[in-house]
Amino acid sequence: MLKEVRYKNWKSFADSTLYIDPLTILIGTNASGKSNALDGLAFLNRVVQGKDLQTILSGDPALLLEANIQAIRGGVEWASRRPFTSFTLEAVIEYNEEIDYHYSIEVSTKSESDVEIVSESLIKINRKTNKPNKTKIFTATAEEDSPTIAASVYNGGRPKKKLFKRSVSVISQLKNQETREEVDEAVQFVTHTLEHIFILDPAPALMRDYKPFSSRLASNASNVAGVLAALPEEEKSHIESLLSKYVSRLPEGDLQRVWAEPVGRFQKDAMLYCEEQWPGSSEKLIVDARGMSDGTLRFIGILTALLTRPKGSLIVIEEIDNGLHPSRAGILLEMLNEIGTERQIDILMTTHNPALLDELGVEMIPFIIVAHRSTDHGASKLTLLENIQALPKLLAGGSIGKLVAGGEIEETLTQQGSGK
Template identity: 50%
Template sequence: MLKQLILENWKSFRYAELPLDPLTVVIGTNASGKSNMVEALEFLQRIGRGENIEAALAGDKTLSSIRGGVEWAALKPETKFTLNVLVNGKYTKADYLYTITVETKPHTQLLDESLTLIKHSLNKNEEPYIEKLFQTDNPSSNTPNITVHLYDTNIIKSQEFRRNRSILSQLIGLSMKMVEAINVVSQSLENIFILESIPSKIQNYSPLSDKLESDGSNIAGVLAALTEERKNEVELTLSHYIKYLPERDIKKVWAEPVGRLNTDAMLYCEEEWKPGEMRLIEAKIMSDGTLSFLAILTALLTQPEGSQIVIEEIDNRLHPSRAELLVRILREIGQKRKIDILLTTHNPALLDALGPEIVPFVIVAHRDSETGESKLTLLEDIDNFSKLFASYSLGDMTTKGAIERSLSRNE
């Protein structure tokens, strides 16, 4: 699972560190850099599964472009960016530091990439054991290939790889130690899931599928394609939580195949409009809030365990009175399924529902008033945070602009 993301010359960031915990909350005003931060994780997810580096930024027939494409990927006037991600080891009880540097001009290609094993001693006073697993050579930017040094059981092997994809996605047939490292890091990147639900797309029929789309459009297809036992389990959980959302009582939510070939599916729910009167409702006429809520729930229940789920503006289309319910669901399902959640929000009701215990895991995205560069600051690292917290709730801090004023005075 991911432990930390470090951004260097990425979009609006000169340098920033984002710690990642089981539940991490990023707050900040519009244009503060929240979406740019999320897009760094999206880029890592794409190159982790082997996508072409240029396509991972600019999009292609199957991928949408990351905002700004190649042109705005690096902080201007820079022509390269670096992303570092710290990943928790699965078996070795160690961490892996994965680093990738991409050139955007004059070519869009890999410039540098490495993977390092970090083992921490039980004795806190001892320095961690650090071992390089692979490292690219410093190549000429005009060559299509790049040399990679593989450090395998004290033997250095050098091998040529293509520069249009990440080395991580090209490495195969290595020693057990290297296989474990590659698998753990690759899986952690592939299991990043960015949810930006679009209710109007969820309302349509969707093909059966084993992979949820980032816009939630194929919720019905994913649910209908589950094995019978798993489908019953997921739909019972959906029905359990969704009944607390609307004014009318939703008794049941499910999906089922439709059409002669049973290759598409539709999402349904059963509502009690008044005592004793039940109505069957298709997704086509469900509210946007209900569909957004179902998208969040479905992602939490169907993504692989160990995933990093990212939800931008999680409270969109949800009434503030449901904030406490949403927070409870995130915590319950996230903990049960070992899923880490990163969310961004402006909603003061949601922030207050998170409670004071969330404070160590709240990060503020903001812009430097002199340079215009985005920064990430832990909420409790703000100089006068104790005074702020004594005067305001977390929600009030955001609505009254107290956090931004404090950051501005600190610059």
């Protein structure tokens, strides 16, 4: 599992760390850095897949259309915090109770056409002893103006030097190299973990059409119908029963069942359907996705991701409550906790919704992170809510939702940063 990500001169961050738990809530005002933190996760996800660095940041229309991904917001120009011309992203990944892996990549962004690796490394950390023991898997540092980067791969004994392209991550190129078992295991595990970061932003307007069968949910959940219809019959029945179970618990109480059906001559396209039955009525009405509300479709998109993504995934949902009525906050959190725990899926979400924050309760305070701006240099910072010195006093005056709505948390952090 991914435990933490450190941002150094990445976009609006100077140096800050995002800690990831089974359910992590990221809050903060507009322009505080929340989206920039999520963009860092998207970068790590794509860089270990072997995508070209410039393409990751600026995009390639043909590639983006096929892969259903977007360029990183701001492109190359805003990837590094001004006035710097490089950024570093680091990730700590838990292998088991005793072993972590530390992955780091520094990227130069001197010009739009000159995006390349400065340094990259992967280190194994054994926490079994009082003083963690660090073992290098590989380290790589490039010489200025060189088109290649020299990597030292620790295959036992003296490290072997290998040359790699600077436009693509070393770790992705190592996946196809013959190395000793410890190196191969580390590279495969870290890439597998980061590849399973899934940035989800359901777009109801795109979920209403007929969709071809698909084996993987799109980041905008537009192909929900195609994903459900393509599942093996037994798995399809199980997942649709779970979808129906949670949807039927929504406050409206009219949605009884959700499913997808193949349509068309070749039965390779699908449509999403739901069955409505209003309280007090014996009549059942079947509605397809074109007649469903935005909130219902977004809810189904989130549910489908939780139920179909591989175990061990990290699902990232920006503005999770967007389009959802405040009355759905409780069932949404219950769903995230239940399914996330059962399927071993971590969830990182951002929200502004006071109702959702109030549903969290004080027991979730250790897992709430506040994005805010430094009073010294304006850079974004990530602060654990429980580390705010005046938190007990703040909570005595109101709930978390009330404090966020009134801007009191950000005001307190400003005072704390200025020493008042």
